[in-house]
Amino acid sequence: MRRFGEVTALAGIDLAVRPGEMLTLLGPSGSGKTTLLKVIAGFEIPDEGEVYLGSRNVTLAPPAKRDIGMVFQNYALFPHMTVAENVAFPLQMRKVPRAECERRVREALQLVDLPAHGDRLPRQLSGGQQQRVALARAVVFGPSLLLLDEPFGALDRKLREQMQLEVRRLQRRLGLTAVFVTHDQEEALVLSDRIAVMDAGRIAQLGTPQEIYRLPANRFVAGFIGESNLFRAKVVAADSAEIEGGTRVRLPAGAPGAGADIGLLLRPERATQLSAGEVADFTIACKVSEIVYLGETIKYRLQADGGLDVIVRWPFRGSGATLAVGDRVTVGWDRDDMHWIHWS
Amino acid sequence: MTGIPDSPGTASARAPAGRRGWWRRHREGAASLANAAPAMLFLFVLYLLPMIMLLAQSVEGGTLVHYQKALTDGLYVQVLVDTLLIAAYVSLACLLLAYPVAYFLSIAPGWWATVGIIFVLLPFWTSILVRTYGWMVLLGRNGIINRALLDSGLIGAPLPLLNNTAGVLIGMTHVLLPYMIFPLYAVMKRMDRGLLAAAEGMGASGWQVFRRIYFPLTLPGVLAGVTLVYVLSIGFFITPALLGGGKVTMVAVLIEQQIRTFLNWGFAAALSAVLLTATLLVYLVLRRALRSNMQWN
């Protein structure tokens, strides 16, 4: 637990990173993910609780004694040192003999595909290259844990995607255990073995990207990850519930008993357009209020007759009947595509 | 304008294609040059022109006798060397004292930093002469420091703190300290503290962080401060005269004497030119020595 004055930045965190996995701390700013990273790195000492690295209790150990490699938000490359000197720095601090130091720097630069850039200064490199140098510097001494603090924030979209894949490849290849901090859910879904979604200093959910996306554990995660329709509903019978506005829904198996207050999560891309008379487990008649072309898909914002806002998204095929604003449409979801959560 | 074919206004219209290409390539540079023109004119009129006039005076009558005397006469050579040495000692003393002060100012929370900076500035509001007399009261044979040391039995005879080189160094260091503190403070304030944390995270001890990261990153401030203090030291006049007991001669005193007492401006100009050259040389050497560490800047 870490408190800053009145604010409790972290509370009740119980997190075990598995060897060789890439675990992402995902959350909006202020959710405590960076504080947690600092506690792991040793830049912050928790008010309560312990930090273990393997079997070693490092709660009070200074950063220098933790054997952790870190890639910083703005890379934190030393501007006055060449690329090679930057990468050699953690080795020199560990008193690695000169010859070995040079060899490992060479290898690390090879690894990040910058074999010929050793003599350059950081400011002579592009953003992506700087990122790679930071990565080489973080892994060169074979740390037992790699921490990445929003490392792609400064890169443009295309470069970011490329670097994400590179980092992932490198981490897998070296078998590194890594903790990655981001507020970008897409990035988290692409990169992670597991994701810890953080909210107000707590872990809201810990799971694989699929679990997090398909089966969010609570309203916060459901709202934070991906685009979704989340409707509040009351269970009225063993397998059916009533959404605000009176629409009846057939619930998936395992739903709670009658009287429970639940939320139903319906992903826009799982909706189907129903023709007249057709009925799904959840059927709702609407009017198109807004159309957004997204390239591969089209997003429709619909206004249900009961007043609900509904979003659906379908592949865009170029031809075929598309809807226009004001058109009436009936959409539905199968109960296998529904996910329920406790409302509170 | 018509007489100047290369002037910016007419070149694009009349110049052959090759030149036009050149012009396009250099247009940005030329535009910024035009923007800088008033400043350049200002610098030229206020600094360069007097300097040229001074140099002209030193070779008045087409003779180099003044230079010959300045560079071969033992008196002037020795005073010049003494001056440069004292300037070097003062620079070093200022650096050693200013570095920690600037550091604490740079990390102090807002209010304390403001108070600290006011304290650094405070001596600027006092006449240099008054401050010099203040040091005489402190450092003298019967001054406050010697009295305290004698009374406490730490020393048997007064320490020679005044009317010698030690007194000159103390007084000059005091006067020039702010000129070292502020350049250092500026680089320290701008310092990306993330870099220090990063180094620490990579296993560096406090001392290693300082030696490998912090200090090298403050080198531009060090160079600026040392240059400022060194150059100002060389021109010092009243402080050495008063605190040195007349035994420490700085070259400015001799230059002043030539101008004021003997109206020998040619020789004074030559001495000034030699001093200026020596200062520039020292600066270039210093810059070169720090160059490898400052390419990033």
Place this chain on the structure above:
Amino acid sequence: MASRHIGIVLLACAATLVPAGAALAQAPAKPAQIVVNDSGGATQAANRKTFYTEFEKRHGIKIVNTSPVDLGKLRAMVQSGNVEWTVTEIAGPDALLAERSGLLEPLDLSVIDLSRFPAHLQKRKYVFPKSVYSTVMGYRSDIFKSGGPVTWADFWNVTKFPGPRTMQNSPIEQLEFALLADGVPMDKLYPLDVDRAFRKLDQIKKHVAVWWTTGAQSAQLLIDKEAVIGTAWNGRYYNLIKEGAPVTMEWNQGAIKESAFGIPKGAKEAYWGQRVLGAMTDARTQAAYADIIGYPGLNLDATQYTDPKIVPYLPTSPVNLPKQFWVNLEWWADNGAAVHERWARWILQK
């Protein structure tokens, strides 16, 4: 064209400022203020209370003061034609150098009345002899209770009068004092035997704790006991004694010289500059000035207005004057550059 036009306008303005039929019909227009440059400090304060006030009262023109006295600046002003000073003090042999270099306006003796000055001064053409001061020796009376040094030979005698000394950081007068210490009679000093003087100075060098630079310093050194015997201008010692400091001054073998003023060549308000110097010849004002600072003027009538209690502290008193020698500024103007250089060399020798 344009400049002539402006000239006419200015004349017109000036004409409206001068009351018709005023007594000063022939005098140039009165400026709001003129600049008098002097050596500043205690001297300026005394000048302000006496001569400057007298002038302002007489002519209704405000005097603005600048300092310090600077021959180099005077030359630069005169040569550039941009003369900022109406009147300036000129130190020691510089006065002669200034006169020889043509940096001064001739004195208008119809305004500056030298008729009651000593005869040899009445022929002055460029340099106005405003007052007199003397460099004398002084010592801590609490340390030398049974009498201190009286001659320069005593000053040099470190066994009979032990303790650190202070002298001015300048060859002027120090050479004279050395020669006197070595037995040269006061009236046989000039031309100075420079080699002999430096040989004698070698003997005292390591006993001189401080070679002083400013007048304030010379007095403070005795107060702080940095030195127990020293030299200073008589006014400085006069002030210490007035304040009750345990200091005694010795007139014997003192170096007396005049403090000079002049009008820079081309000074815009030279007409009024002559009148500033005119005010400085006034006997009563000279007496008042001496009262404050111990530097008497050269108007022989001034003595009758001087407080008899302070007469013993004036270099021109009938008792003190014969004990001293006049510094030969001409010799210094001729030989100063070379001797100064030798002095600087000598100071640097360890």
